[in-house]
Amino acid sequence: MNKLGIVTKGIIKENPVLVLLLGLCPTLATTTSAINGIGMGVSTMAVLICSNIVISILKNVIPGKVRIPCYIVVIAGFVTIVQLLLKAYIPALDAALGLFIPLIVVNCIILGRAEMFASKNSVLDSALDGLGMGIGFTLALGVMGLIREFLGAGTAFDIPIYAGTAITPAGIFMLAPGGFFVFACLIAAVNFFTKGKAIKKKEIGCEGCAMASMCGGSCESAEEGKEADK
Secondary structure, three states: OOHHHHHHHHOOOOOOOOOOOOOOOHHHHOEEEEEHHHHHHHHHHHHHHHHHHHHHOOOOOOOOOHHHHHHHHHHHHHHHHHHHHHHHHHHHHHHHHHHOHHHHOHHHHHHHHHHHOOOHHHHHHHHHHHHHHHHHHHHHHHHHHHHHHHHHHOEEEOEEEEOOOOOOOOHHHOOOOHHHHHHHHHHHHHHHHHOOOOOOOOOOOOOOOOOOHHHHOOHHHHHHHHHHHH
C-alpha cells in the first residue's frame, strides 16, 4: 500500500468509528458538542501517532510475551503528556472531557493499531497510519458532535443558530438516546454512499478481527476443535 493509501484508509474505508466500530464509549459520551468531539479526536490522534512511532521503533526489542503491557505503558505515557498539556493550555476542554482523556489509555483504537500495524511496519508507515486513523476518528466525532449540538442545543461551535426564531431545540439529542440515533444515521449514511463497500460483512470469528492476535486466536482454535470433533 502506498503512503497516501495508508493515510486515507482511516477516513472512510477503515474509519475506526463508523466502519470498524471501535472507541464507541468516548464517541457517544463526548460528542454533545462539536468542540468536545474535535478536542477528543485530536487528543486521541496525538496519542495514536506518538505511540505508533515509539512502538514501531521498539518492536524488535519488546518481548512477545509482554508486548501488551509494554504497549499500555507507552500509551499511558503519551496520554499523561496530552492531559497535562490540556490542563495547562485548554482547561475548559479538559474539564469538559473529564475522565475520558485518561481513558484513552484503554481505547481499543490505540491498542488495536499498535498490535495490528505499528508492531509490524516501519516508523514512517506507522506514523501515517496513526495520522489517518486519527483524522477519521476526529472527523467522525466532530460531525457527530456538530449534529447533536445543532439539533439538541441550537448552536454550532457554541454560536447560537436558533436565536430569534420559533424553533425549539430537541434536548433529547444531548442525551444518550440522541447520541445512539445520530450514530446510527451516520453509519447508515456511510453504508449508503459507499454502496455497502465500506462496511464489509464478515463471518463472526477471528478472521478480520482487529484484536484477534491479542486473544491468541482462541475462538479460531475452538472452531478448529469443533471441526475435528465432527
